[in-house]
Amino acid sequence: AQTVTQSQPEMSVQEAETVTLSCTYDTSESDYYLFWYKQPPSRQMILVIRQEAYKQQNATENRFSVNFQKAAKSFSLKISDSQLGDAAMYFCAYRSARLAGGSEKLVFGKGTKLTVNP
Amino acid sequence: SQTIHQWPATLVQPVGSPLSLECTVEGTSNPNLYWYRQAAGRGLQLLFYSVGIGQISSEVPQNLSASRPQDRQFILSSKKLLLSDSGFYLCAWSVLTLYFGSGTRLTVV
Numbered sequence: 606a607q608t609v610t611q612s613q614p615e616m617s618v619q620e621a622e623t624v625t626l627s628c629t630y631d632t633s634e635s636d637y638y639l640f641w642y643k644q645p646p647s648r649q650m651i652l653v654i655r656q657e658a659y660k661q662q663n664a665t666e667n668r669f670s671v672n673f674q675k676a677a678k679s680f681s682l683k684i685s686d687s688q689l690g691d692a693a694m695y696f697c698a699y700r701s702a703r704l705a706g707g708s709e710k711l712v713f714g715k716g717t718k719l720t721v722n723p
Numbered sequence: 724s725q726t727i728h729q730w731p732a733t734l735v736q737p738v739g740s741p742l743s744l745e746c747t748v749e750g751t752s753n754p755n756l757y758w759y760r761q762a763a764g765r766g767l768q769l770l771f772y773s774v775g776i777g778q779i780s781s782e783v784p785q786n787l788s789a790s791r792p793q794d795r796q797f798i799l800s801s802k803k804l805l806l807s808d809s810g811f812y813l814c815a816w817s818v819l820t821l822y823f824g825s826g827t828r829l830t831v832v
Contacts, residue, residue, distance in 0.1 A: 640821075649825050649826065650813060650815075650823035651823075652820060698821075709819065710769060711769075711821050713766055713767045
């Protein structure tokens with residue numbers, strides 16, 4: 606079974622600086638998707654960024670970018686120019702490209718709590 | 724555009740009482756639907772998923788059940804709540820990517 610590990614329970618960053626959140630995963634599959642979700646204090650889960658494993662190019666969404674290292678099974682999230690509104694729990698997630706029973710189930714890491722200091 | 728509605732936002736229920744949480748999706752047909760639970764503000768645990776009306780798959784044995792009476796409606800239920808059922812419950816739908824509702828904070832007292 607696939608597993609997702611986020612080794613940093615908590616991280617902090619100064620406003621306007623850059624921070625990188627780590628994520629590693631374990632899988633025997635070659636085709637899959639990786640995600641970063643953000644959960645602010647409101648607890649709404651918000652999709653931040655998505656990466657397809659077959660794409661070598663790292664995904665980017667405005668200030669958010671990933672460093673996808675397929676051989677190392679690593680998928681880190683970089684937040685540039687950090688803002689106070691970036692403070693949240695960040696979850697890394699894995700989904701197989703094969704539909705298990707017709708569903709698109711995600712496996713989540715335990716999360717990293719990011720604090721942004723003014 | 725697609726939207727997902729989940730209610731209630733907060734619920735306090737006594738032990739042994741029944742539970743019904745509802746989730747509806749708008750703007751899409753035949754979505755895959757999911758119920759997740761998040762305990763102690765940490766990781767998410769998949770409880771149930773559904774790929775169609777009346778089709779429910781359970782991921783973990785527990786005191787809860789799910790039903791999908793209509794294409795875009797997903798209900799999480801319990802006949803008798805336990806203290807351990809307390810947590811934050813999230814409904815979600817997916818087409819390649821998982822999109823979540825706003826969640827229900829359930830406290831069993």
